[in-house]
Amino acid sequence: EILMTQSPATLSVSPGERATLSCRASQSIGGNLAWYQQKPGQTLRLLFYGASTRATGIPARFSGSGSGTEFTLTISSLQSEDLAVYYCQQYNNWPLTFGGGTKVEIK
Amino acid sequence: QVQLRESGPGLVKPSQTLSLTCTLSGGSINNGDYYWSWIRQPPGKGLEWIGYIYYSGSTYDNPSLKSRVTISVDTSKNQFSLKLSSVTAADTAVYYCAGRSSGWYFDYWGQGILVSVSS
Numbered sequence: 218e219i220l221m222t223q224s225p226a227t228l229s230v231s232p233g234e235r236a237t238l239s240c241r242a243s244q245s246i247g248g249n250l251a252w253y254q255q256k257p258g259q260t261l262r263l264l265f266y267g268a269s270t271r272a273t274g275i276p277a278r279f280s281g282s283g284s285g286t287e288f289t290l291t292i293s294s295l296q297s298e299d300l301a302v303y304y305c306q307q308y309n310n311w312p313l314t315f316g317g318g319t320k321v322e323i324k
Numbered sequence: 325q326v327q328l329r330e331s332g333p334g335l336v337k338p339s340q341t342l343s344l345t346c347t348l349s350g351g352s353i354n355n356g357d358y359y360w361s362w363i364r365q366p367p368g369k370g371l372e373w374i375g376y377i378y379y380s381g382s383t384y385d386n387p388s389l390k391s392r393v394t395i396s397v398d399t400s401k402n403q404f405s406l407k408l409s410s411v412t413a414a415d416t417a418v419y420y421c422a423g424r425s426s427g428w429y430f431d432y433w434g435q436g437i438l439v440s441v442s443s
Contacts, residue, residue, distance in 0.1 A: 218388070249427070249428075251427075251429035251430075260433040260434065260435050260436055261420070261422075261430070261433045263429060263430060263431055266426075266427055266429045267427070272431075304370070304371060306371075306429060306430075308427060308428035308429055311384070312373055312386040312387065312388065313373040313428060314373065315370050315371035315372070315373070316370065317370040318370060318371075
């Protein structure tokens with residue numbers, strides 16, 4: 218089973234500043250990585266697949282990058298509505314596995 | 325727009341079987357483009373993929389759950405279901421149903437249902 222490790226666990230960022238979230242896989246997963254956003258009290262929303270392909274309706278301030286074992290989700294200019302927990306998920310190997318999440322707080 | 329909704333008991337006794345249903349609206353569960361999954365999230369922990377089903381009835385589940393999982397589909401009701409046997413407190417979680425239409429990532433998610441295992 219591939220272990221997905223996200224860091225930091227919590228990230229506090231001022232509005233308008235950049236937020237950088239990391240996701241590491243225990244072995245290479247190529248580009249088979251998805252990112253999700255879970256706002257308080259809501260279900261999960263797909264942000265990216267293929268590590269860097271934005272899902273429908275996702276604002277351009279969000280970007281995804283990386284391959285192999287190291288991946289990054291960047292929010293270029295944090296907005297108050299970006300308060301959420303962000304999860305990565307690998308789909309290169311069975312079983313599908315998720316990271317533990319990064320909680321983004323507004324400073 | 326595809327929407328998913330989980331339903332079932334919020335409390336299950338230890339050693340019993342947890343049973344949940346996911347109802348699809350805005351689409352057909354017979355759509356061969358989709359696979360349907362169950363995913364759970366224990367309180368304060370990360371997400372765990374449980375298993376999937378295709379409309380034909382083919383399934384695959386997470387080996388970590390040691391064959392306690394049964395996933396079935398009822399195309400006439402546009403539903404798919406989860407049964408998890410021999411539950412313990414460790415199975416307490418929010419259970420989500422989800423759907424994928426291309427790669428093995430999830431485009432559609434239900435709102436989730438909290439199931440507690442307690443006597």
